[in-house]
Amino acid sequence: MNVSLVGLGHIGKAVVGILNENRGYFKNKFGSDINVISVSDSKTTIYNKKGLNLDKVLMYKERKELDEAAEVIKIDDIYSLPSDIIVDMSPATKDGIAGMRMYKNAFESGKHIVTSNKAPLALHWKEIMESSVAHKKHILYESAVGGGVPLFNLNRYSLKSSNILEFKGQVSSTINFVLNQLMANVDFNEAIKTAQNMGIAETDYHDDTNGLDGARKTVIIANALLGLDYTLNDVKYEGIENLGNIDYMRNSGEIYRVLSHIIPGPKPVVESKIFSIKSGDSLAAMDSLSMGYLEKTDNNDDLTVFEKHDGPLETAAQVVNDILLLS
Ligand SMILES: NC(=O)c1ccc[n+]([C@@H]2O[C@H](COP(=O)([O-])OP(=O)(O)OC[C@H]3O[C@@H](n4cnc5c(N)ncnc54)[C@H](OP(=O)(O)O)[C@@H]3O)[C@@H](O)[C@H]2O)c1
Structure with a gap:
């Protein structure tokens, strides 16, 4: 080969x-x-x-x-x-x-x-x-x-007999690391600097923090899992650059993550946005640098797949x- x-x-x-x-x-x-x-x-x-x-x-x-x-x-x-x-x-x-x-x-x-x-x-x-x-x-x-994290190959080879009911995935580490820092009262620019020093944010980090990177990933997941041919224009997405409700989020005691969210149907939900995760939810086991997802299916139950740390x-x-x- x-x-x-x-x-x-x-x-x-x-x-x-x-x-x-x-x-x-x-x-x-x-x-x-x-x-x-x-x-x-x-x-x-x-x-x-x-x-x-x-x-x-x-x-x-x-x-x-x-x-x-x-x-x-x-x-x-x-x-x-x-x-x-x-x-x-x-x-x-x-x-x-x-x-x-x-x-x-x-x-x-x-x-x-x-x-x-x-x-x-x-x-x-x-x-x-x-x-x-x-x-x-x-x-x-x-x-x-x-x-x-195995996602497409796992679906292609191991979940053929199931229909997907819902997909919720943490597939972008930069935006979630920075959001986690903001939740811990760290200033936005300081959080970016830390992410850059760790090698997880690029010099031009805006594609990550304005949500575009998450939207790109979401459209690929939706197309691959649901057989759609969506483009970026079909995805609703949000970033973390201007969070008006950050004080509310900080005081809520909950974990917040930017997740790709997909629900099949005549009008599929295809979005990348901030979700609150309650302790006890299967996604709560992931930290902000983890990658993983929850996939609800009809015949294979609810699957949670994640890795603790992701890198090159x-x-x-x-x-x-x-x-x-x-x-
Ligand atoms: N880093 C991650 O953890 C990660 C995770 C998932 C996906 N990805 C994706 O994987 C790809 C590579 O990521 P990376 O982190 O390895 O990026 P990177 O460190 O910036 O490396 C990019 C490489 O591509 C070369 N390159 C740039 N323009 C080129 C062109 N026109 N033709 C041929 N080669 C070209 C660069 O050449 P020079 O060496 O000469 O600059 C460099 O060797 C990106 O699309 C990224 O989004 C990365």
Whole structure:
């Protein structure tokens, strides 16, 4: 299985690390020999037909000399390489167009897609899925929502005989960490600074705190679980930048979280907003940096799935899981 990786940041480097350390294990356990033949960052794409030396990739990336690690090609050349999968771990763009083009080019070139990038899926779901079906190629996106928590694959493989009655999920850590700080009387700018120092908030944090990031994730969950083809315009969402009722929230003694909330029906509820969680609710077991969800179903009862802590390693593990599923 030949793989091209696009993006060599927090997630990309962790994916390279997992593939490098576990190549023999994956081969023995699953019969999957995962061979990375190209990697790209924002400036450079390197390629080796027989497979890149991943120790060298990480070392040269660290030294900011990726172009020294192997033959340099243009990023657009990846579609003509003998790869089976292109893995998109590049940043979310405002319009998601670059990602959509990448996926359509990949399908047309006979390649599957694995992606952790939510922007193309949130904005161009229908076009991407139609292209995937037309070219009989797969797209797996487990890591794009909820980091390391299994959500789409769990629904795809383990809950086939149930109908979803309601979904409520904590799938954005930045906004929930900052909201938690606000509840503890920390000033907004101070909370952002702490989140940035912890590496969970970007320099431009507004997409997170104005709720857009949560809305992007919510639309992907709704489309994937309910078979819709919604875009961002169909999602109601709120952020935490101007909380008029923060004093009331602080005095209530309850936990508040920004959650993706979905209820199927003739007029589905698809929203990302602040909910109060009472102690004793299954979601109350999560802290503000956890990822997880409550899914109510007809035949599989109410499921709560969560991880205590989420970070690049957990997300990268889901990227690699998707690669292994395709292989
Ligand atoms: N971090 C998380 O915990 C997390 C969780 C779930 C999903 N995601 C998603 O996963 C993706 C990657 O996240 P990250 O944290 O790894 O981001 P990151 O650290 O900012 O890394 C992004 C990587 O993409 C490269 N890149 C930028 N523009 C590119 C382009 N046009 N073509 C090819 N490569 C390009 C960057 O190149 P340079 O190295 O040259 O800058 C960098 O290597 C994002 O879409 C993010 O939303 C992240």
